[in-house]
Amino acid sequence: MLIGLAYLPLSDVFTDFDLVAGEFDNSADDLLDYFEKTWIGEPRRGAGRKKPQFDHVLWNVYDRVVTDLPRSNNSVEGWHNAFASRVAVAHPTIKKLTEKIRREQSKFEIDIAHLVQGYQLKPKKACYTKLDERIARLVRGYDPLQIHQYLKNIAANVSL
Template identity: 65%
Template sequence: MLPNILHKGSLFHFSQAICRQVQNKGLATKYRQDECFRLKLKKLIALAFVPLDEVTTAFDLIADQFNDDADDLLEYFEKTWIGEPKRRGTGRKKPLFDHKLWNIHDRVIAATPRSNNSVKGWHNAFAIRVSISHPTIVKLGEKIRREQSKFEVDMAKILQGHNIKTKKTCYRKLDERITRLVNSFERTQLDQFLKNMAANITL
C-alpha cells in the first residue's frame, strides 16, 4: 500500500493493515484465543486517537507489554507506522506512513469525519435505491431526480432546526464515547486511556 493511497485519517485502512500483519505473522489464532494479546493489539490501533506528540511515547509503553512472540509484528509496526530508532544519537527515522496520515486525534477534537465512510454510505444507499446493475439513462435520471428531491427536503429540515439522523444509533453512541474519551485525555493516565479506547475498537 503506497502512502498516497492511505486516506488521511482513515482508521479503517490503518486497522486493516495491522490485521493483515497479524495473519501474516501467524498470530491470528493467538488473537482469537488470548484476551490479553487481543487487548494489546487493540491498544496499538488506539494510538490513532492519542495526541500526535504522544504517539511515540504511547507506542513504547505498549511495546513493553508484549511477549517475545510478537517481536516480528512490533518490528513491522514500528518501521511502518512509528519510525525505527536511529542507530546513532537520539530520535527516530521517518516511518513509511507519517503519523499525521493515520492519527485522527485532531479530527475527533474538531468533530470532523474520521474517514470517507459517509460518502461510501451514501453511495451504497443510492446503489440500493437504483437497484439495477446497468440502468438506462432515463431510469438513472429519474433516480437522481428523486435523490435530489430527498436532499432538498433534508436541507429544508436542517434549516428549520431539525436533526437529521444519518447514522445508526449504535454508531452514534460509539462516536460519542470516543469523543468523550479523546476530550478527557490526560498524559498521566496514558495506559488507562489506551485500555479505554481499546474497549471501543472492534476488529
C-alpha cells in the first residue's frame, strides 16, 4: 500500500503514511524508516517534517493523473534509448553525431507535420490505455474516508 501514497493529494500524504505505517509489524521498521527518510520526511521534534531526500513533487503523481498528464518520463527514456541505438557507438565523432541529430530533427519535423494534419502517432498499447483509465478513475474517485480501500485498489493496479 506504500506505492499508493504517490496517488494521494499532497495534503494527505503525511497523515496517510502514518496510518499505513501503523499497519506494519515491527519486522518492517527498517523499510518504513527508509521510506520515511527518503520519500516522506522524518518528523521534527516540534511539528512538521524534515525535507525528504526526494521532494514530493518528484514522485507524487496525483495532480498529473487528475489533469491527464503522463505519470512518468518513460517516453523520454524510450526516445533516448532509440537514439542511442541509431547512433550505434558509445563515443561518436562530432561529424557522425551531428549527422544523426540532423536526421532525428528531420524525423521530428515529419512527425509534427503529421500531427498538424490530424494523424495519431504510434498509439499507446491497449493494455496501457486501459490501465491509465483505471488509475485515473480511481484517483478521480478518491475519498479520504475510504483510504484503505483506495490504497489497496491503487496498489493492485500499479506494478514497480
